Amino acid sequence: MSTFSAPKGTYDLLPPDSATFLAVREAISAPLKRSGYGYVETPGFEQVELFSRGVGESTDIVTKEMYTLTTKGGDQLALRPEGTASVLRAALQANLHKAGVLPVKLWYSGSYYRYERPQAGRYRHFSQVGAEAIGAEDPALDAELIILAVDAYTSLGLSNFRLLLNSLGDKVCRPVYRAALQDFLRALDLDEETRRRIEINPLRVLDDKREAVQKQLAGAPLIADHLCEACKAYHEQVRELLTAAGVRYEDDPKLVRGLDYYTRTTFEFVHDGLGSQSAVGGGGRYDGLSEMIGGPALPSVGWALGVDRTVLALKAEGIELELPPATQVFAVPLGEEARRVLFATVTELRRAGIAADFAFGGKGLKNAMKSANRSGARFAVIAGERDLTEGVVQLKNLESGEQIPVALDTVVAELQAKLA
Ligand code: AMP
Numbered sequence: 001m002s003t004f005s006a007p008k009g010t011y012d013l014l015p016p017d018s019a020t021f022l023a024v025r026e027a028i029s030a031p032l033k034r035s036g037y038g039y040v041e042t043p044g045f046e047q048v049e050l051f052s053r054g055v056g057e058s059t060d061i062v063t064k065e066m067y068t069l070t071t072k073g074g075d076q077l078a079l080r081p082e083g084t085a086s087v088l089r090a091a092l093q094a095n096l097h098k099a100g101v102l103p104v105k106l107w108y109s110g111s112y113y114r115y116e117r118p119q120a121g122r123y124r125h126f127s128q129v130g131a132e133a134i135g136a137e138d139p140a141l142d143a144e145l146i147i148l149a150v151d152a153y154t155s156l157g158l159s160n161f162r163l164l165l166n167s168l169g170d171k172v173c174r175p176v177y178r179a180a181l182q183d184f185l186r187a188l189d190l191d192e193e194t195r196r197r198i199e200i201n202p203l204r205v206l207d208d209k210r211e212a213v214q215k216q217l218a219g220a221p222l223i224a225d226h227l228c229e230a231c232k233a234y235h236e237q238v239r240e241l242l243t244a245a246g247v248r249y250e251d252d253p254k255l256v257r258g259l260d261y262y263t264r265t266t267f268e269f270v271h272d273g274l275g276s277q278s279a280v281g282g283g284g285r286y287d288g289l290s291e292m293i294g295g296p297a298l299p300s301v302g303w304a305l306g307v308d309r310t311v312l313a314l315k316a317e318g319i320e321l322e323l324p325p326a327t328q329v330f331a332v333p334l335g336e337e338a339r340r341v342l343f344a345t346v347t348e349l350r351r352a353g354i355a356a357d358f359a360f361g362g363k364g365l366k367n368a369m370k371s372a373n374r375s376g377a378r379f380a381v382i383a384g385e386r387d388l389t390e391g392v393v394q395l396k397n398l399e400s401g402e403q404i405p406v407a408l409d410t411v412v413a414e415l416q417a418k419l420a
Helices: 017-033 050-054 084-093 140-155 175-186 192-200 202-209 211-216 228-245 307-316 336-351 365-374 385-389 408-419
Strands: 045-047 069-070 077-078 104-113 124-132 161-167 262-270 279-285 301-307 330-335 356-358 379-383 392-397 403-407
Touching: 017 104, 017 124, 017 140, 017 279, 017 307, 045 050, 045 084, 050 077, 050 084, 050 403, 069 356, 077 124, 084 104, 084 192, 084 403, 104 211, 124 140, 124 307, 140 161, 140 279, 140 301, 140 330, 175 192, 192 202, 228 262, 279 307, 301 307, 330 336, 330 365, 336 356, 336 379, 336 385, 336 408, 365 379, 379 385, 385 392, 385 408, 392 408, 403 408
Parallel strands: 330 356, 330 379
Antiparallel strands: 045 077, 069 077, 104 124, 124 301, 161 262, 262 279, 279 301, 379 392, 392 403
């Protein structure tokens, strides 16, 4: 062991488990790639203010959880705690919204950082795949994104997840609701910090997980009863489109989520096998965010799905993904000449698209065969001096144990045929 270990709240992704992570990222992004979403990558850090303005001055993410730093040049930067603000910033900076047709549809994948109290499923460094559709107000777009997330989970074989759905209203009805909620909350018996929150962002009080608070919230006014006609009609269309696509959802009138920028459609995916950190993904519409960060009015919608928790959800459901084998053929040379010849064969196999590996480090036969078996390969190609003088190699089926000599110059074609 080294003197160092991974920082608190983080973990290393190592083979073989890391292959599942890659497959989950791939499975989440696959539906996006065939739906017009283009890949975007932004820096791991941004100006602090992008997040304080974008995510919200009163959110836990900004007030408590951001990793901030001052550069030698005096810039205030933050490791990105989420993806939406950065992606929108990038789209605005590159004028993507002016360049072509709206919406601009983007997807991303990467690491995010939040200084949270670590526990199972909650880390300080975690991984998300996200999607944003920028510059269109259309219930079909909200429905599209939700359907694509459901399809991603389903393609992984997951079934024990639920979709919670709500509408947070818009700039017409939200302020009226906000005032009604504030009146209700001010009359409750709450601690100092929560009372402050009532004044800054009362909707977030609904999100309070403490039982003593939840009890008092029983009769709280709900946004559903305050939606304006336009928001009601919009939400109804989203629901109809989801139903038509066979997507089941649960109305959750208290779903507000931890970021300030959401308007209208909000949703969260929860998995029932994960204990307290049950949210595997979430998102919603953020019609005002562009203006909040200095851009034009660009109504938009997006989501981010947590890769770490999706992997945990697979484990909770006992799902093992069928992954392509890391190694299909393992070469075992006996002697110097065989090393040279089989190394060339391995290169040729790889160029022919076959996953091949080699007994490096001049191992003896016994150790080399151990490596071959551990690699998970279906075949070993073994050769010694005598084989080579006869122009053959030994092709061993590692599942059946059967071994046959094959002419050296046909072994690549032979393996291609056997592995096809
Ligand atoms: P959010 O940006 O908070 O809406 O998070 C979207 C998704 O990212 C969540 O549903 C989780 O799956 C994942 N996520 C958020 N925070 C963490 C964390 N600290 N550790 C692991 N996954 C997280």
